[in-house]
Amino acid sequence: LGVEFDEDLGLEGGHGRRRVVHAGGAATGDRVARVLVERVLAHPRIEVVGGERMQDLWRSGDRCVGVVTDRRAIRSRATLLATGGAAALWSRTTNPPGAVGDGIAAAYRAGAAIADLEFVQFHPTTLVDSTLLLSEALRGEGALLLDDCGERFTDELAPRDVVARDIAARGTALLDLREIDRARFPSLMGSLAERGYDPAEAPIPVAPAAHYTVGGIVTDLDGRSELSGLYAAGECAATGVHGANRLASNSLLECLVFGRRAALAALTEPGPSVPVPAFAERPRPGSDPGHAHNGQVDETVRTALWRDCGLIRDFAGLERLRASSHVLTRLIAESALIREESRGAHFRADFPVENRSLERHVVLRLDHEPRLETWL
Template sequence: MTTSRHTGGERELTLVVVGSGVAGLFSALCAAAEGDVLVVTKGPLLASTSLLAQGGIAAAVGEDDSPELHAEDTFAAGRGLCRPGAVRALTEEAPARIQDLVELGVDFDEGLGLEGGHGRRRVVHAGGAATGDRVARVLAERVLEHPRIAVVEGERMLGLWQAGDRCVGVVTDGRAIPARATLIATGGASALWERTTNPAGAVGEGMAVAYQAGAALADLEFVQFHPTTLVDSSLLLSEALRGEGAVLLDEHGRRFTDELAPRDVVARAIAARGTVLLDLRQIDRGRFPTLIGSLMKEGYDPAQVPIPVAPAAHYTVGGVLTDLDGLSELPGLYVAGESAATGVHGANRLASNSLLECLVFGRRAALSALALPGLPGRLPDPTTPPAADPVTPDIRSRLWSDCGLIRSGEGLSRLLDAPHLLTRLIAKAALTREESRGSHYRADFPAVSDAFERHVVLRPGAEPVLERWL
């Protein structure tokens, strides 16, 4: 289905955006202030992972807070790997991006939330645990009504269109689309794991396409497992619940961890005990109507009994390596949101910095794209992209068992012959990092090593390299 006022054919497209999450939609709006934009999405406009984001958006907007304090907490969660320039950009620009959303029509809740790893109440919510849904819907409405943005649904990106060493558009399952700049905002890859909070389509297609075109990938070994996902379900129980006083109980009804410790710490503490219980009985459940309603539909009454939870693959920290303006190593190709590796999260994303990353770096990418020169007068014919590797139940099972919350060299080595490109690359990155740091835990290398206070970067045709980023 196509929803548009123009197709982009009348004038040269300034930007083609692939993906309809918060990063893609906000980038489109920012770029449309000066240029023509096309948004292409393989599913319905409102079917992105962003809609499932419950936690909120972190920003130093409280009287007792500052960007410097927000940065300190981000660095602490990142375990020595956060890119300093990216953290400064994220935390300093955060209040302005919240104001942008307010002006676009997002109705935020009163007060600020507290989540794990934050030293201040700085998380803004909309509709309690429905923040991602509320923000994405407002952005979609603004995109659809914008006269310089066209939207095409049900069209899948197969590859990138290249002229020499420049990306000049995308190749879809229906056509080739030329554009001065291309932005991949297709989300992460956490649905590659057997147990996940993500929709089935979040399998890193954008990352694989960019890599096959020559872009570098980085930090793939850092996959964040959310500690509290409803057992036998993909329903995530937001960290905001623990921020408001929900507690974790073992099989004997005893607390066993700091509920607001960084997610990797909490997730491993839960995994060590198998299934545990999240007790919501003492909190104000009325603040989270959507989430509580979802639990009731699953047959649980959180006012009466604690809820069984276990970790699940949730967030892909790594992705396509970009600079601080979202530009990849392939000229003309930008990447934003969970598809990107900006270095802002380091080894472990701080809660509620992900939607913020979409806004800050999505805008930066859009503004940078506006400055690109026009396309050459004559473009080469697009080449036929290689077929995407299928994601099978076996792949998902193997990643869960051999590259899960706790991994080892033996299991990771088994994945190097997997019939799936991104699985092999994830395993290669995890094998390279012979230490345990943040969301990457090696049973055979359980300590942190100063030698690995660097980022694992994978480039086509080359061995992994370790890099420091400013």
């Protein structure tokens, strides 16, 4: 594609060796996305439509036959969702405002299975009072986490859930960038300068924030969901490759690998075997109107998720969330209640250790009881 990557491999949390390829320091995703966008816009057979929002999937019989937007119904032989995760549902997040799990919820309403919603990763080092993520690559190059007394208190390259809980126990921490080669991270240093911070002079205040949705729409390794005609790739999908706690930088790799596999599989989709009737409006099962406005989730929902389904959960808080007016919040809470253990990105104060009998996926389907499944 022509993306120019940095020469050296990077080290990030949970990794045992340097194996992460970067571009522009911590700007890898941006560099890859820019090249892909240029290719898409230049392709004669791809139509890009802006300012149009998917509201639902169009189902006819036992298959997905397209999408319904805020303007029209669009029929398609195959529909591939790449709608991202749901981490913006939490009041403190690294995600853009639109990352509220719309694709996951639409797939669930249409009859596709979803899984592993309890596994939400919280990034340890987000600039305080900001969505600016201070990449793990900084700690991989030697940045230190300090408490208010200037002392180290954790292993900076431990898995994210461990580091995030260690910081949360103190409220905030200080990320010391003074001794690293800051020139390797020009975009991050520029963002800090814009916000009035000088990392050469003083450590930067950081705190955890919701960052990545491990679970999502259940797919096979070619992106196929349980609903014929519907595919999913990227953060909205649950392939199982991340287990309970994604390794740093594997999400971008997942998008590239499974995005291609899903697209190639979708090209072979045969389409409906019988004529598809015209789209007719219908009530959306499992959906509650009024919880969002123009794609923005009510702030009470976001505050409740941070309080009751944040880094540390328990029965009382999760049970409160089951009464939420927001369908995805209820499904997240239900999954977290079923998982009576602590594993990966899911930590329950009332069940603080792993339970081997729960080494399975929590799978939810509309109008069915939750199931614990083993995927091979």
